[in-house]
Amino acid sequence: xxxxxxxxxxxxxxxxxxxxxxxxxxxxxxxxxxxxxxxxxxxxxxxxxxxxxxxxxxxxxxxxxxxxxxxxxxxxxxxxxxxxxxxxxxxxxxxxxxxxxxxxxxxxxxxxxxxxxxxxxxxxxxxxxxxxxxxxxxxxxxxxxxxxxxxxxxxxxxxxxxxxxxxxxxxxxxxxxxxxxxxxxxxxxxxxxxxxxxxxxxxxxxxxxxxxxxxxxxxxxxxxxxxxxxxxxxxxxxxxxxxxxxxxxxxxxxxxxxxxxxxxxxxxxxxxxxxxxxx
Ligand SMILES: NC(=O)c1ccc[n+]([C@@H]2O[C@H](COP(=O)([O-])OP(=O)(O)OC[C@H]3O[C@@H](n4cnc5c(N)ncnc54)[C@H](OP(=O)(O)O)[C@@H]3O)[C@@H](O)[C@H]2O)c1
Numbered sequence: 001x002x003x004x005x006x007x008x009x010x011x012x013x014x015x016x017x018x019x020x021x022x023x024x025x026x027x028x029x030x031x032x033x034x035x036x037x038x039x040x041x042x043x044x045x046x047x048x049x050x051x052x053x054x055x056x057x058x059x060x061x062x063x064x065x066x067x068x069x070x071x072x073x074x075x076x077x078x079x080x081x082x083x084x085x086x087x088x089x090x091x092x093x094x095x096x097x098x099x100x101x102x103x104x105x106x107x108x109x110x111x112x113x114x115x116x117x118x119x120x121x122x123x124x125x126x127x128x129x130x131x132x133x134x135x136x137x138x139x140x141x142x143x144x145x146x147x148x149x150x151x152x153x154x155x156x157x158x159x160x161x162x163x164x165x166x167x168x169x170x171x172x173x174x175x176x177x178x179x180x181x182x183x184x185x186x187x188x189x190x191x192x193x194x195x196x197x198x199x200x201x202x203x204x205x206x207x208x209x210x211x212x213x214x215x216x217x218x219x220x221x222x223x224x225x226x227x228x229x230x231x232x233x234x235x236x237x238x239x240x241x242x243x244x245x246x247x248x249x250x251x252x253x254x255x256x257x258x259x260x261x262x263x264x265x266x267x268x269x270x271x272x273x274x275x276x277x278x279x
Contacts, residue, residue, distance in 0.1 A: 001059045002026045002172060005045060005076070006066035008033040010131045011091060014165030015064060016040060022173060029056055047072035050079070057083035062172055066091040070106040074113050087120040089172055091164075094127040094183060095247050101237045111181070122171045123181035127248060128158040130186070130269040133199070134276050141199065142278040146208040149192055150217035154241035155249045157185035160264035167258050182254040187263045189249035195266060202270030203279035214239060 002019060006012035007028035013036065019026040020040055028035055029045035043056040047067055053076065057063070063080045065088055067073050073090075080088060092107040099105060107125075114121045137147040164184055171177035190198070196209040212220065214235050221231035240246050255263040270277075 002062045002064060003029060003043075003056060003060040004064045005029040006068070006091075007042075008035055009066065009068070010129060010135060010161045011126075011164050011168070012064070012066055014162050015168050018165055018169040019172070022169065024173060027056070027060065047076060050075065053079035054083060057085060061086045063088045064091075064168060064172065065089070070103065070110060073110045077110070077114055077117065081117055081119065085119060087122075087178075088114055088117075089122045089124065089168055090114055091168075092123050092125045092181075094125050094185070095250070096123075096125050097181075098247070101240075101246075102233050115179075120178045122177045122179070124164065124168060124171070124184055125181065126159050126161075126164045126184040127186065127250075128156050129161045129164070130158050130264075130266060131161045131273075132158075133195070133269075134273050138277060141203075141207060145205060146210050147192070147196070148210050148212050148217070148220060149238065150212045150214055150235060150242075151192055151238045152211060152242040153191045153193065154238075154244070154246075155189035155191045155194075156241070157187075157189040157249055157251045158266065159184050159186040159255070160269050163255050163259070163263050167255060170258050177258075182258065183250070183252045184254050185250060185252045185263070186255075187251065187265055189251060190266055198267045198270050199277070202267065202274050203277055205279075 002024055004012050004016050007016050016026060016028050027041045027043055030042050031046055035042060044052055045056045046052050057079055063085050065076060092111055093104050096104045096107040111123050140147050192209040196207050199207040218231050218235045221234060241248055
């Protein structure tokens with residue numbers, strides 16, 4: 001039995017569909033939102049309520065671990081060990097091994113915690129998800145034909161979450177990925193200006209990338225409810241991207257090696273998601 005945590009999220013929802021398509025025995029961990037499709041065993045799981053973890057893990061041999069809050073992850077690993085789970089596939093973040101950004105460092109700590117356990121592990125480190133243009137920036141793209149950021153002209157090799165999910169399904173269902181970590185990028189590194197051009201072409205109207213200075217971007221994040229400390233980190237990572245101090249433009253061959261095909265381009269992503277962006 002495979003337990004998928006974050007089963008209703010951007011990566012997890014595609015993974016559950018893919019595992020069901022492959023007739024795998026899968027249990028979807030549901031927090032608040034319901035699954036958008038039927039025919040899957042579900043269980044309630046709330047990382048903030050430890051008593052929900054053992055029932056969710058009953059009979060599970062493979063845990064797909066993803067959370068919105070990295071502080072939830074070590075307790076989930078402990079619960080998995082306690083339940084006798086044999087293998088964990090963990091969603092970390094791009095360059096976690098070398099990242100000086102706090103999110104990367106926290107993911108790296110969890111990676112090491114998993115690696116120090118007796119469980120078999122596979123670590124997936126995706127770059128910035130293309131779907132952020134829908135989940136985070138979708139509303140402004142739909143309503144204002146624009147999106148805002150302070151990343152300047154820096155280029156990022158962003159990846160389609162659907163590719164991340166397919167890679168996850170593959171490493172879960174085939175052998176050869178035991179105790180491996182994979183850096184997952186898209187096929188090209190694009191600036192936000194280039195992303196705006198691709199969006200404009202797919203949506204048939206002009207979409208603008210409006211560059212903000214650090215302080216304006218910070219205030220915008222705060223007004224959107226992002227906690228102060230995290231807003232500071234996001235501003236900082238953008239500043240370091242602008243200065244070329246990150247490796248977020250690195251292009252890796254992991255998707256091609258694992259899936260035997262090229263990763264999805266940003267242009268294709270824009271066409272596929274056009275209806276959700278008012279196209
Ligand atoms: N976004 C990026 O660009 C990016 C890039 C690299 C790595 N990552 C990593 O990817 C992960 C996020 O993946 P995602 O974008 O697929 O997530 P997501 O779309 O935000 O979905 C989060 C999932 O976790 C569930 N969840 C939230 N709080 C929970 C709780 N207390 N207990 C149990 N489940 C809970 C949510 O369910 P409800 O909706 O019902 O609450 C949802 O199913 C993070 O670890 C992030 O660091 C993200």
